[in-house]
Amino acid sequence: MGCVNSRESTESADRSAASARATKLFEDHGLVTESGEELKGRMPLHHSTPPPPGRFTGPVVSGGPLTQKDYNQRIVTSGSTQTVKVPDHGYSLSYAYVSQRGYYPEALDKPNQDCFCVHTSFGGDPNCHFFGVFDGHGEHGTACSQFARDRVVQNLLKDPKFAQDPSESYSKSFVDANAQLHRHHIDDSMSGTTAIALCIRGKQISVANVGDSRATSGIWNGRKLIAMDLSTDQTPFRQDECDRVKKCGARVLTLDQLEGLKDPTVQCWGNEEDDDGDPPRLWTQTGMYPGTAFTRSIGDSAAERIGVYAEPECSVKEITPECSVK
Numbered sequence: 001m002g003c004v005n006s007r008e009s010t011e012s013a014d015r016s017a018a019s020a021r022a023t024k025l026f027e028d029h030g031l032v033t034e035s036g037e038e039l040k041g042r043m044p045l046h047h048s049t050p051p052p053p054g055r056f057t058g059p060v061v062s063g064g065p066l067t068q069k070d071y072n073q074r075i076v077t078s079g080s081t082q083t084v085k086v087p088d089h090g091y092s093l094s095y096a097y098v099s100q101r102g103y104y105p106e107a108l109d110k111p112n113q114d115c116f117c118v119h120t121s122f123g124g125d126p127n128c129h130f131f132g133v134f135d136g137h138g139e140h141g142t143a144c145s146q147f148a149r150d151r152v153v154q155n156l157l158k159d160p161k162f163a164q165d166p167s168e169s170y171s172k173s174f175v176d177a178n179a180q181l182h183r184h185h186i187d188d189s190m191s192g193t194t195a196i197a198l199c200i201r202g203k204q205i206s207v208a209n210v211g212d213s214r215a216t217s218g219i220w221n222g223r224k225l226i227a228m229d230l231s232t233d234q235t236p237f238r239q240d241e242c243d244r245v246k247k248c249g250a251r252v253l254t255l256d257q258l259e260g261l262k263d264p265t266v267q268c269w270g271n272e273e274d275d276d277g278d279p280p281r282l283w284t285q286t287g288m289y290p291g292t293a294f295t296r297s298i299g300d301s302a303a304e305r306i307g308v309y310a311e312p313e314c315s316v317k318e319i320t321p322e323c324s325v326k
Contacts, residue, residue, distance in 0.1 A: 113135070181298060254278045
């Protein structure tokens with residue numbers, strides 16, 4: 001969910017975001033772009049010779065606006081599960097990714113604004129593997145997500161403290177990437193990207209999150225696999241984040257409230273699970289922008305003035321025999 005200019009674009013973006021949520025980290029995010037120049041940036045820096053992305057060729061539901069060929073061209077996938085070892089700790093790590101470019105009737109050539117990176121043997125350490133997903137939004141969301149993907153990785157590789165203090169390194173790398181994007185020629189005034197990064201080092205998982213992309217872990221409880229969140233979305237649904245951006249000058253309103261259909265002085269939303277497609281968004285005191293449905297991001301310089309910033313929330317957990325990360 002990102003910046004909006006109308007209810008129609010908001011609903012389209014919300015449907016796209018809801019659809020994408022189910023395929024986040026590990027089963028997530030290649031990059032489909034329209035120009036050859038953009039495609040050159042699809043595979044991240046320092047990638048340890050990944051398999052070439054495959055195209056989806058399985059069955060699809062007939063009767064929609066897309067042909068089988070259209071579906072095949074819109075989906076990028078690893079083709080199968082890939083496996084890397086964590087040699088000093090005696091286990092293997094399996095991962096896969098798949099990404100589908102959304103269908104926008106009003107913008108048929110709109111590129112997939114999401115991108116990802118997979119870095120096995122991160123920084124030359126065979127026991128360290130890094131994964132990231134960057135969900136772009138706004139007119140220049142594709143460029144913003146690609147830029148953030150590359151800069152976050154570069155910043156982490158330059159930080160000698162990453163192995164000892166991943167949370168501090170994540171924080172510095174994300175904030176620095178945000179400042180670097182502001183200085184770049186990419187127009188990030190109303191565009192930006194969320195970022196979720198996960199590093200497995202030995203038997204430790206470290207996670208950093210900015211925005212509303214999410215990492216989850218599957219925990220085996222007997223024969224049943226139970227989902228456990230490894231990150232928490234940063235949106236106005238969270239009271240602490242809502243209060244924080246209000247103190248920075250943001251108005252927090254749904255579109256119905258902004259357009260006078262509901263009382264703007266009464267909070268009309270519940271929690272994220274009860275979202276009716278009109279989530280609370282951030283607005284300036286006198287304008288109908290930026291309309292972000294998240295409270296943190298990389299980029300979004302206009303929204304930064306009302307409290308949207310790039311400081312990640314970080315966590316570090318131990319991998320147990322019951323743990324399966326997605």
